[in-house]
Amino acid sequence: MNQHSAVRRDLGGLEFSREQAAFRSTIGIWMFLTTVTMLFAAFTSSYIIRRASADWQEIVPPPILWLNTLVLIGSSSSLVLAQRGLRRSHAVSFRTYLVLSCLLGIGFLIGQIVCWVQLSRQGIFLPTNPHSSFFYILTGLHGLHLLGGVMALVYGTMKTWSADSVRMDHLFRVSSIYWHFMAGLWLYILFVLFVL
């Protein structure tokens, strides 16, 4: 009864079952990720078309980029461990890994800014050549999306100490889908920029 009323309050007093609410948030996040996918697909095709021009020059990214990549993968893995902790109702490991995941996520963002600074010290700016333009724009957009994810994760982490479990369930599930997706998207961006 208690749980039930919690769900109802959450949704503005309209009646929903728990399953409905869970299904709803899953649909919502996947539809959103679909549009994110289409956004980066559009950039990929632009990249391929633009690369055919004669003025194309590959830039060499600062090595910190690879460190950042490891940090982000670490963050994603740590979230997997947190999820496992949650499944086993192991509060301590859940919270520890969740906090670690947030910290690594923030670390990644800071690392990305360092990467930009280093690149610009080498004299490579946004308009320097088309590859550098794509580099800044794609990493910047990814960073913005990631920032949203970090905020959701931090918010969720703070709530693990207070909010009721039903609400947390959705928030946590949705933000971890998003977070893993962002890690995958990062690898994809690296692939487009430096392998393709």
Next chain:
Amino acid sequence: MATAHVLEHTHTAGSFLGRYIFSQDHKVIGIQYFLTAMVMALVAGFLAIMMRLQLAFPNETWPLLEKLFPLGMEGGVMKPEFYLSLVTMHGTLMVFFVISFALVSGFGNFLIPLQIGARDMAYPFLNMLSYWTIVPACLLMIASFFVEGGAAAAGWTAYPPLSAVQNAVPGSGWGQTLWLLAMALFIVSFTMGGLNYVATILTHRTQGMSMMRLPLTIWTMFIAAILALLAFPALTAAAIMLLFDRHFGTSFFLPSGLYIGEQVLPHQGGTPLLWQHLFWFLGHPEVYVLLLPALGLTLDIIPAFTRKPVFGYRVTVTSLLVIAVLSLIVWGHHMFVSGMNPYLGEFFSIGTLLITLPSAAIGLNLIASLWGGSVRLTTPMLFALGVIALFGTGGLGGIFLGNAVSDVYLHDSYFVVGHFHFMIGGVTLFGIFAGTYYWFPKMFGRMMSERLGKIHFWLSLASFYGMFLGMHFLGLAGAPRRYYSFTQFSFLEPVVSLQLIVTISSFVFAAAQVIFLLNFFYSLKKGSKADKNPWNATTLEWTADSPPPHGNWNGEVPRVYRWPYEYSLPDAPQDFTPQTTPPAEAKVTM
């Protein structure tokens, strides 16, 4: 646990602000969108009238207009670059800020929960946010007329280099920047709306409302929302790159060696065609995002006035899905003359001709839905019939354009303008009117005047054909679109009188819309009271009060036992059997 299903009114939040301004109630949000569309339609319509004035009377001066636009109309004479701003803003506002708002956001928000048996949308807060994101977008668009250089002038398609080089034409400066920002807000808002539609339709249907029992309005909204979510990101990406080209020196769309005002630009290596591809990857699906809901409303309105089921429900649903898929791969038909590889052109031609098949199937289903019915020519029905007429006429023109060979001649002529106004202007607008006359009683609890409605219809239909069929012939005669004056071309002299007919028709059309506005606001106050189900229709919204309370139904949400087109069942007590009628009382056909 029955108490758990009793409605709680927590988000009405009694105050005026919570109830009407920052409301999270889907009905209020739908009506907000609707009224916003009305305001934007007045603005965009006024721009169109100015264009028509210029084209019909190129040598006149208009001192009054100078007061409003001192720069664009200096000395009362329209400047060519101001004409370009008019074209651009008219198109942008009508497509995104009028038709999208009224049809997709307005009717969508109002009808989805009511027709699927839900208390509200899946994310009411997001819904409110989506409305309040477009308010600044509207203001930015309107404000752009009054900034230095005036409003954007690169067409609603914003082709570079006009849109990419800040000093190309006056409107390429501030106006274009505001245009891009407003469009970005629009996309954000539309994305929120789309997520809401899909999630709501998938998860909030009442008991018994299977997908194949959804009214076709809902199907079209569902597919339109998915299409928008898939297509708009291409424009987002393009807009981001364009902003960087404009303000941060990148060269995505700007080629090497471009001269503006005798100065060579520093950009190199970009390609304006990239923009065209990205824009039309959105642009073509977008026209279906607008078209499909108009057809959906029409398909739902017709059965109520023929008293027989809609014809070919399954075929229509399948066709909608096929259209959705195909519409993502035909964008190249807007670029036949861009110098693309002829084989690629052939691919886009074939795709375009393929998409006419499911479109024609829906058109035939519309016509077959009339067959053998006892047709009642109410105003909503007249407008629904108008939709069929305009859809047929516009589609006919589309076939000539879809063929790369004839399009080489017709491209960028008034033929194209005529074609797309039948579709994106006519089908959608007549769909909106049909929907308004039909659902007005549900929205506001009163009926609109039938007599004024019929005058509105006949004047609109006749003048619509006057305008846009006329434009088809102008195009065949070779008149190019977007020119601000045709007095200099001897080959166009034979069709000067046609320009006049188009302009006069446009005045008649505008006057007809005044009748509509009068009817709307008069009926709001003085219309005769509507009961729950004034049209004796079957769908769920007609089981709610007119207007429905917060949460839509007092007491339980209705349960559904049948599909929405149960008219004239042989054994049923009435000639309509609402979706809520249990099988015990009347046979279930679907």
